[in-house]
Amino acid sequence: MSKLQALKNFRFPNVFVLILIIFISCALLICINFFTIKILSANRAYINGESHYSKSQKDASRHLITYLYTKNPNQWKLYCEELKVPQGDGIARITLLKAGDNEIARKGLLTGRNHEEDLNDIIWLFDNFKEVSFLSKAIEEWGKGDKLIFKLFVIGEQINAKINRNLLTAEDQKKFLKEISSISDSLTINERNFSNLLGEGTRKIKDLLIFTNVFFVLVIICSVCLYYSIMVKRLLISKKETEAKNENLIIVNRELDRFVYSASHDLRSPITSLKGLIEITTLEDDVTQIRNYLQMMQHSLARQDQFISDIIDYSKNKRKEIIMEPVSLKELFNEAILQLMHIENASRIKFTQEHLVDQIESDGLRLKIIINNLISNAIKYSDTNKQEMFISIKTYFSDGLNKIEVTDNGIGINDKDKENIFEMYFGTNKNKGSGLGLYIVKEAVENIKGNISVISESTVGSKFIVTIPPSHAI
Numbered sequence: 001m002s003k004l005q006a007l008k009n010f011r012f013p014n015v016f017v018l019i020l021i022i023f024i025s026c027a028l029l030i031c032i033n034f035f036t037i038k039i040l041s042a043n044r045a046y047i048n049g050e051s052h053y054s055k056s057q058k059d060a061s062r063h064l065i066t067y068l069y070t071k072n073p074n075q076w077k078l079y080c081e082e083l084k085v086p087q088g089d090g091i092a093r094i095t096l097l098k099a100g101d102n103e104i105a106r107k108g109l110l111t112g113r114n115h116e117e118d119l120n121d122i123i124w125l126f127d128n129f130k131e132v133s134f135l136s137k138a139i140e141e142w143g144k145g146d147k148l149i150f151k152l153f154v155i156g157e158q159i160n161a162k163i164n165r166n167l168l169t170a171e172d173q174k175k176f177l178k179e180i181s182s183i184s185d186s187l188t189i190n191e192r193n194f195s196n197l198l199g200e201g202t203r204k205i206k207d208l209l210i211f212t213n214v215f216f217v218l219v220i221i222c223s224v225c226l227y228y229s230i231m232v233k234r235l236l237i238s239k240k241e242t243e244a245k246n247e248n249l250i251i252v253n254r255e256l257d258r259f260v261y262s263a264s265h266d267l268r269s270p271i272t273s274l275k276g277l278i279e280i281t282t283l284e285d286d287v288t289q290i291r292n293y294l295q296m297m298q299h300s301l302a303r304q305d306q307f308i309s310d311i312i313d314y315s316k317n318k319r320k321e322i323i324m325e326p327v328s329l330k331e332l333f334n335e336a337i338l339q340l341m342h343i344e345n346a347s348r349i350k351f352t353q354e355h356l357v358d359q360i361e362s363d364g365l366r367l368k369i370i371i372n373n374l375i376s377n378a379i380k381y382s383d384t385n386k387q388e389m390f391i392s393i394k395t396y397f398s399d400g401l402n403k404i405e406v407t408d409n410g411i412g413i414n415d416k417d418k419e420n421i422f423e424m425y426f427g428t429n430k431n432k433g434s435g436l437g438l439y440i441v442k443e444a445v446e447n448i449k450g451n452i453s454v455i456s457e458s459t460v461g462s463k464f465i466v467t468i469p470p471s472h473a474i
Helices: 003-009 011-070 073-097 102-111 116-129 133-164 170-237 243-283 287-319 329-339 364-380 437-447
Strands: 324-328 349-355 359-363 389-398 401-408 451-457 461-468
Touching (some): 011 116, 011 133, 073 102, 073 116, 102 116, 324 329, 324 364, 329 349, 329 364, 329 389, 359 364, 364 389, 364 437, 364 461, 437 451
Antiparallel strands (some): 324 359, 389 401, 401 461
């Protein structure tokens, strides 16, 4: 058997093994990133919950001290209300430690003012990682804090009993004040330790994520390079094969070149960039410069998040059926403004609303997509050089149609760009948007049989007018 024939016989097994390695590496990379993000999200939820725990504890102590000296029943009521927050968290902790009813734990966490959408992550992390070092220590600190909260509760009951029986003396006031202050000081230490432990765990997970991403990306690249090397060797050995086969192999090699470039650029570049910024930040002592680096990271992630959000909106708009239902335009606008206030310069913009029409029958999902994108664009393309920036919203009924107007005094649109703004991936400034927003808006408007128009002048501002037909016309 010739050397050429032997290589042909091993061709498919070798390729299969390499593809299997790539597939397994990609699958593991996805799984690791998924669970790491889930853990980091849960950590973030715990830290957010701790902030509510800490604030409510301090407010409860403040109201109790005020009640101690003023005997104002309103202060007692406020104290009881604020104390429910750490008590609710304490109920959740005890229930989860005993592997009890998760529904009770959920109610406790909601009483602790944790966001409803964070509850699954909080319970999942507790159930699966309570024995892990950083979380077990944090739970231990949490337990110590709950014991102090119970002491504060007992003191509160004693104070209330004495006040109700008119037995409270100046000496009692001094004694109770000293005890409350001591408990508050101890709780501050517990809360700080809790946050520090979770922060330490988050940093370790972040470092592990970077390491595993780099490792698996290198595995994928090395596998692809090895595959490329094998194919090149086979080309050299297979000189006597027909020209058609050689041309096919050249095409394969070119495709491999593109794949290697794509893998190295698309997979490794974001990781390398963030890693570099992180390393620079750790060496920087200037707080202002550190903030600049963090803003660079945040800006990059925000753009990627916006792009993903646009893709999700596009998918929903394409796949979801039209469902006619009562919709409040006022609520949709208020929700959109609230969600988009994190965008740069949003806090400087004055929003005005005039709702001559509020409740209409239409598709709520499409209207939400339309309104969110119009408000988002108006904020992103605001003119920061103007002393007063505004976005005006108006809804009204005209000529048998519901109409929405969103007007701003932003940078406006050039005449040459007006015809293209609703095209896919067209953007007057790609640093501000993905180029999908207005395309998705137009598709959503067309799905509910409406239309959209724009009046704009460069440096003056823009007005988008959305016309929505009544439900019987859709």
